[in-house]
Amino acid sequence: MMTPRKMLPFTAGALLLLLPWFGGLTSGELSPSKFTMCQKFFYNKTPPEGFGTGCQAICQRYKNKYRFATLYDPQNRTALFSAYLMSSSDEPRPEDETWMYEPQLASEKEREMKPFPDPVGQKVIDSQAVLADYTNSGYTKGHLAPSQHLNTEDDLKSSFTLTNIVPQKAESNNGPWSNLETEVLRRFKNYCNGQMYVITGTIPYKSVRLLNNRVSIPEYIWSAYCCPSFRPDPNVKGFFPTYAAVGRNDPNTDYAVERMSLERLEKVLLKRLNKKISLFYQNCQVSKS
Template sequence: MTQRNLLQPSAVALFLLLPWFGELVAGEISRDFNNCLDFFYNRFPPSGTRAVGYQPICQRYKNQYRFASLYHRTHRTPLYSAYVLSPADGKRPNATWMYEPQLAFSGAHPEMEPFHIPVDQNVIESQAVLQDYRNSSFTKGHLNPSMHQKTAEDREATFTLTNIVPQKAGSNSGPWSRLENDVLKKFTTYCEGPMYVITGAMPYKSNIPLINNRVSVPEYMWSAYCCPSYKSGLPQSVQQFFPTYAAVGRNDPNSGEEIVPVNVRAKAAVRGYDVRRMSLETLEGILVDRLAMPISLFDGGCRE
């Protein structure tokens, strides 16, 4: 692997549609992912053309880094969360929702904290809060799902709103949930080393809808994994899924079908929330076209 400046991938990882750009958040939160590079394949975050506006967060809980997110304070949603998949050793925890203090207060303790009542105005201005989701018709959609994390503490850490996007229930508990289970099954069945996962949100091209006039709603969800070490002699039926694979899921049943076709035979509750599975290259091509940025999610395409 070619030696590179470790600061470079973090700088170029900030990519998004031009209308979403803003100033990089100041404060003690790092300007890069240097404290949590282990959550990325080869310790390199996604690369692309640099665009300001997003804040790297090394998600820290109970004195340990648990995963990484790229967050936009103005739009109050992450672009993606990156993690190493590890099957849960227990049940989904009771949700104690948390926030990121350093987004609200420069010099705050670098750990996520449970929401306090009443919520401080600085917190409300800097990030999403629980009130934003009430009566919104959207669920709190995990980018890093709790059941992809081994320990109770790891699972609890996923319940921070800096890991959440507004997701329709038909997607969250339907086709997208099945995709998460399928990725977990492929890991446990075929991977012989770590699986690196990056899951994100794809914004609308224009006229971005908001919940509570504050939190941006994604038009699509997307996810990709990298499993560089897998079993030899894979059945032909699964060879296409390694070392990488990806998917895009609809979060708006009224969106066009140029990215994800609609299965008109699906049950009414999940119709229009289809998930299209695809190669990593296809997903990156969609993101490049949609975001107008050259994007590479895994260093070297996840090729050892």
């Protein structure tokens, strides 16, 4: 039996700290056409609305197949979000974790992720995060689309691209945030009848902090899901069709993760980004016949 967890103190006072940021984004809206080849990862084939157009929409391709989607900010060498379809697969984490980069960010013609070359070319270094950024940094490589939520062995391997990774403290990555990922997976297996669409993203510090003077470090990591078809059950009332969470990633805090409604998460993003964000088409609502 799953019952809603007690809300943590991420209330009005805390929200006032979420001042507008994201100067790296230009004005305008993210066009759905930017994700033309991988719209299947978004509910109703509609990417989130409200993010600016200054970032790169990446259909994350591995072994000639699209695995998930990412909106990437090359200026701050960080992912704003990754979107994927939840899977109930019990495929184990790959023993061979081959870390990859995104050639298209380095102005290469290839549109499929590749293992990092040795040595790493300057165009790659300039355009995105590289492994050297994380060496002795005090931060782990935090997945936005986590391998445990994906399906086949190749899907899991594809999550090990640094365009799907953000600097995350181990106490968050291996603690409360990992617990949230397990909780959402369990809820999907037990109650979701069809597809579950998940979007996981980042909130930077109001005064930007950089890993290795290059990669934006998130102060918060957020996640939301949309499961339009689910099994009614009083034990999970309020968890469907949408639910969300925000987790702290600051070493001066307890790395708490607060569960919340999709509406409340979008208010947090509005406060932080100074933009009205809509994560799911019509808030994942399905009209009743």
